[in-house]
Amino acid sequence: MGSERLARYDLTGPEGQKAVEEGLSGVSWFRSAIPRKRMKELMRRSDEHATKNTALWLGSMALSGAIGAFTWTNGMLWAAVPALAAYGVLYGSASDSRWHETGHGTFFATRWKNDVVYQIASFLQMRDPTIWRWGHTRHHTDTLIVGRDPEIVAMRPARLARIIANLVGLIDVPTALKDMVMRATGRLSAEEKTFVPESERTKVARTARIWLGIYGATAVACVATESVVPALLIGLPRAYGACMLYVYSLTQHAGLGENVLDHRLNTRTVHMNRLNRFLYCNMNYHVEHHMFPMIPSHRLAELHEEVKKDCAEPYPSLWAAYKEIIPAVLKQLTDQTHYVRRELPEGAAPYHEPVAV
Amino acid sequence: MTTWVPACQTDDIDSEDIVPFEHDGGQYAIYRSDDDEFFATDGYCTHERERLCDGLVMGKTIECPKHNGRFDYSTGQAQGAPAIEDLRTYPVRVDDSGTVHIGIG
Numbered sequence: 001m002g003s004e005r006l007a008r009y010d011l012t013g014p015e016g017q018k019a020v021e022e023g024l025s026g027v028s029w030f031r032s033a034i035p036r037k038r039m040k041e042l043m044r045r046s047d048e049h050a051t052k053n054t055a056l057w058l059g060s061m062a063l064s065g066a067i068g069a070f071t072w073t074n075g076m077l078w079a080a081v082p083a084l085a086a087y088g089v090l091y092g093s094a095s096d097s098r099w100h101e102t103g104h105g106t107f108f109a110t111r112w113k114n115d116v117v118y119q120i121a122s123f124l125q126m127r128d129p130t131i132w133r134w135g136h137t138r139h140h141t142d143t144l145i146v147g148r149d150p151e152i153v154a155m156r157p158a159r160l161a162r163i164i165a166n167l168v169g170l171i172d173v174p175t176a177l178k179d180m181v182m183r184a185t186g187r188l189s190a191e192e193k194t195f196v197p198e199s200e201r202t203k204v205a206r207t208a209r210i211w212l213g214i215y216g217a218t219a220v221a222c223v224a225t226e227s228v229v230p231a232l233l234i235g236l237p238r239a240y241g242a243c244m245l246y247v248y249s250l251t252q253h254a255g256l257g258e259n260v261l262d263h264r265l266n267t268r269t270v271h272m273n274r275l276n277r278f279l280y281c282n283m284n285y286h287v288e289h290h291m292f293p294m295i296p297s298h299r300l301a302e303l304h305e306e307v308k309k310d311c312a313e314p315y316p317s318l319w320a321a322y323k324e325i326i327p328a329v330l331k332q333l334t335d336q337t338h339y340v341r342r343e344l345p346e347g348a349a350p351y352h353e354p355v356a357v
Numbered sequence: 358m359t360t361w362v363p364a365c366q367t368d369d370i371d372s373e374d375i376v377p378f379e380h381d382g383g384q385y386a387i388y389r390s391d392d393d394e395f396f397a398t399d400g401y402c403t404h405e406r407e408r409l410c411d412g413l414v415m416g417k418t419i420e421c422p423k424h425n426g427r428f429d430y431s432t433g434q435a436q437g438a439p440a441i442e443d444l445r446t447y448p449v450r451v452d453d454s455g456t457v458h459i460g461i462g
Contacts, residue, residue, distance in 0.1 A: 026405055026406075039411075040374070040413070043413040044413075045415070104425050105420070105425045105427070106425065109415070111427075111436075111437075130438070133438055133439070134438065134439065137404075137424045137438075137439045140423065140424055141405060141423070141424070197441060199441060200438060200441070292422070293422070293423065293424070293425065294412065294413055294420060294421075294422045294425060
């Protein structure tokens with residue numbers, strides 16, 4: 001999926017096989033006990049909520065993009081910069097959570113609507129929809145299992161320069177474009193072949209060719225109009241608008257346990273304000289999401305109330321989460337055994353720890 | 358030769374829901390559709406053997422609780438990644454006493 005990994009985390013390396021042999025892969029994880037009747041209520045999907053949310057997201061993008069393009073073209077940088085900043089975050093960051101939720105199929109009740117928004121969000125994120133669907137599936141099966149999970153961002157030691165550079169997409173975007181060219185020729189990487197079934201691979205080339213066509217047309221439009229505006233609207237926002245993507249997503253797992261079988265040990269729930277929760281589609285309730293991925297995002301706050309008795313106290317803010325994440329990741333630069341292990345409240349179900357095989 | 362095995366009572370399953378059934382080492386899932394028809398499939402998702410009984414039933418679709426893979430439980434047809442292998446289905450009949458039987462073998 002583009003990012004170079006440390007050798008330990010390579011999906012084709014020995015750590016993944018070791019994880020399988022040690023009983024860490026494809027096994028049961030802890031879930032809080034919730035009555036079936038309540039689960040059915042929480043699992044219920046809604047076209048209404050997702051339609052309003054998507055209309056607001058795309059509508060805001062259209063408006064901010066239009067203002068940004070007009071003011072940039074007319075030399076009104078004082079207005080263009082904030083407008084394009086907003087457009088960039090809606091495009092380059094908020095599309096991540098839409099990609100995620102529709103990829104799970106839980107955003108809309110109607111399947112094709114999930115599929116349409118998934119394709120759009122995948123394009124905005126420069127994530128091949130087939131490869132990333134299967135990669136994310138593996139992430140849910142083997143969350144932070146070293147050598148199995150393709151979505152570990154903060155490795156041990158963390159590649160800090162890459163993480164910081166990716167706040168503005170400096171590594172992700174060129175890598176995605178390089179991968180797109182490779183995939184347009186029908187090739188997948190060795191790592192991708194470990195989790196994408198053969199029957200699914202033909203779609204990848206088609207998608208890559210279409211996307212390269214769109215980016216090519218964007219480049220032509222820039223030349224034809226002698227303006228950078230087409231690129232400011234298509235493609236570049238994945239770079240200049242990516243900061244919140246990383247600010248949110250690093251809170252999910254960074255600094256927490258690897259090779260554990262309990263999401264309470266390797267995932268965070270962080271309270272966020274309404275704006276952040278809109279941009280992030282409530283994925284701040286990340287422990288809840290991993291425990292019960294079939295619950296749609298707009299019900300996660302309710303799910304939180306059902307499981308909180310079994311979970312450590314949520315972080316009260318992004319700031320509180322980062323006060324833990326930054327020291328933990330820095331300590332892991334020299335001590336790769338270090339991770340944050342949180343206390344459970346009294347009466348909580350104990351941590352589900354791996355059993356040595 | 359099909360062996361009819363009693364699995365549950367009709368009242369044991371809510372409308373548009375699923376219950377697990379275990380028999381002779383095998384795991385099955387029994388469904389009641391929203392129009393009160395009964396169906397049966399293997400109890401595990403064909404993707405990664407997650408128990409379907411914890412999943413969501415929507416119309417004639419069962420969604421796996423782990424990765425949201427979907428199947429039409431009336432035919433077993435997989436409806437998209439990560440569910441790409443069909444579910445095995447079994448015949449079902451309901452007798453006059455309201456017992457749901459699954460045909461195995």
